[in-house]
Amino acid sequence: MTQTLSDLPELGQWRSFEELTRLQDAQLGHLLTWAERSPFYRRHLAGRAAPRTRADFAGLPLTSKQDLRDAYPFGLLAVPRQRLATYHESSGTAGRPTASYYTEEDWTDLAERYARKWVGIGPDDVFLVRTPYALMITGHLAHRAARLRGATVVPGDNRSLAMPYSRVVRVLHDLAVTLTWSMPTETLIWAAAARLAGHDPGADFPALRALFVGGEPLTPARRARISQLWGVPVVEEYGSTETGSLAGECQFGRLHFWSDRAIPEVYRPEDGTVVPEGSGQLVVTPLYREAMPLVRYNLEDAVELSYRDCDCGWNLPTIRVLGRSGFGYPVGDKRIAQHELETLVFELPAAHQVMFWRAKATPAALRVEIEVAPEFREEATAALTAAVRSRLGVEAEVRGLAPGTLVPHAALTVSQDVVKPRSLFGPDEDWDKALLYY
Structure with missing residues (x-):
């Protein structure tokens, strides 16, 4: 056809x-x-x-x-x-x-x-x-x-x-x-x-x-x-x-x-x-x-x-x-899905500049970590803790981390050294890369 x-x-x-x-x-x-x-x-x-x-x-x-x-x-x-x-x-x-x-x-x-x-x-x-x-x-x-x-x-x-x-x-x-x-x-x-x-x-x-x-x-x-x-x-x-x-x-x-x-x-x-x-x-x-x-x-x-x-x-x-992820994980007598928690994270004020987060569901509480600037850390963690409790009905332990903790700044600024395979090197070159290219 x-x-x-x-x-x-x-x-x-x-x-x-x-x-x-x-x-x-x-x-x-x-x-x-x-x-x-x-x-x-x-x-x-x-x-x-x-x-x-x-x-x-x-x-x-x-x-x-x-x-x-x-x-x-x-x-x-x-x-x-x-x-x-x-x-x-x-x-x-x-x-x-x-x-x-x-x-x-x-x-x-x-x-x-x-x-x-x-x-x-x-x-x-x-x-x-x-x-x-x-x-x-x-x-x-x-x-x-x-x-x-x-x-x-x-x-x-x-x-x-x-x-x-x-x-x-x-x-x-x-x-x-x-x-x-x-x-x-x-x-x-x-x-x-x-x-x-x-x-x-x-x-x-x-x-x-x-x-x-x-x-x-x-x-x-x-x-x-x-x-x-x-x-x-x-x-x-x-x-x-x-x-x-x-x-x-x-x-x-x-x-x-x-x-x-x-x-x-x-x-x-x-x-x-x-x-x-x-x-x-x-x-x-x-x-x-x-x-x-x-x-x-x-x-x-x-x-x-x-x-x-x-x-x-x-x-x-x-x-x-x-x-x-829509199936979620149990916390207490609730089942928490990623999309529910993500909504609360990104409903924090844009001025807080929270973009990166992670969480772990435990039987007793949600452990949540967010990257947030020091001047907004207390306000953002308190707001997210309250939102999880009121909207999701579970306890939360929210921790604010310095920007660059979850997504390292080095990973965002590095210029990768990409080389082609070679076998012959000069006296001052790193020959540990022989035959390998990355």
């Missing part, structure tokens, strides 16, 4: 959730045909009649992360290997990594989905990609989408020693970067590094138009703080290596699931049921994935999915992503 942009649904092509469902159903049969070409799904769906209705589809078994691991490396391959364009693996944060592969035609869908940014990506943009370019898909995805829209890409891999934070700040400033792609935490680290370099993040980067972020849960409070620091919109993106982009934000701040390209469902671990919307773990069926079709794949991310109208007019469900 040769898939082009004209073969894929576009925003605005449907006018209601009912039309969206019919659009999904029209592609679902093709997806299931592709799936049955893979060894895994020939076994997984054996003896089951081809679904003819949405109710039949809801009766198909879920696909788990363990299924993907057990099928490594090519048990889910549904096309000849000669058609593959790229191979990827997930980060493995929840266990052994899972394998994924895409054809060039699959990439047409992947890139266009990511490029659906309300801010817009165009030829006048300089786009800094600050996520991994290794086996994970994230850096490659943003790079491909930016080039699809004609932007200039700066490949600032955040796992490369050749791109320390001091260079990130220099590139942002000197190249007049307009758009960036990173985890939310990265943008806070850039702000700290920029200040150490003598820059004001909100004033000294006038070309910057927006910060695209993803890869970790983001609360409204932290988003607001990042936007205030840099003076630009923070635009959220949600996806995975196994699926590519799954959701993007509209101009009204809602994260919409790309349901014209994938069917979302919600698995409820407490009773084992799968429902069209509500709270639970996200189950997804990409509709235009040919190399490695996935049918009712449980991503295990905690989400809230709902179908409601939005002023953007996209007629797409909204999704709130809590991540696996």
Whole structure:
């Protein structure tokens, strides 16, 4: 199959959730045909009649992360290997990594989905990609989408020693970067590094138009703080290596699931049921994935999915992503999730300049540490202690740390010495680096 942009649904092509469902159903049969070409799904769906209705589809078994691991490396391959364009693996944060592969035609869908940014990506943009370019898909995805829209890409891999934070700040400033792609935490680290370099993040980067972020849960409070620091919109993106982009934000701040390209469902671990919307773990069926079709794949991310109208007019469900941290840890008789505590931290006054924190849940209390300037330390720790007690209903031990404790200043200012391998050295050179380059 040769898939082009004209073969894929576009925003605005449907006018209601009912039309969206019919659009999904029209592609679902093709997806299931592709799936049955893979060894895994020939076994997984054996003896089951081809679904003819949405109710039949809801009766198909879920696909788990363990299924993907057990099928490594090519048990889910549904096309000849000669058609593959790229191979990827997930980060493995929840266990052994899972394998994924895409054809060039699959990439047409992947890139266009990511490029659906309300801010817009165009030829006048300089786009800094600050996520991994290794086996994970994230850096490659943003790079491909930016080039699809004609932007200039700066490949600032955040796992490369050749791109320390001091260079990130220099590139942002000197190249007049307009758009960036990173985890939310990265943008806070850039702000700290920029200040150490003598820059004001909100004033000294006038070309910057927006910060695209993803890869970790983001609360409204932290988003607001990042936007205030840099003076630009923070635009959220949600996806995975196994699926590519799954959701993007509209101009009204809602994260919409790309349901014209994938069917979302919600698995409820407490009773084992799968429902069209509500709270639970996200189950997804990409509709235009040919190399490695996935049918009712449980991503295990905690989400809230709902179908409601939005002023953007996209007629797409909204999704709130809590991540696996959404399950939380017990403290006393409560269960505390990261997003709950993050909200309280970033609701502290901006003047306190609290950007970095960590916490440990114990049976008796939450132990929280925040970086805060000495002149605000007493006020900030008292306010956060009171907020945890009143809002979360647990005891808290809050400690203020000097800036540079959790995120060392040396890490923000160092210029990494990156060398190529060599074997011959002069009399005053360090030959302990022979054959090693870092």
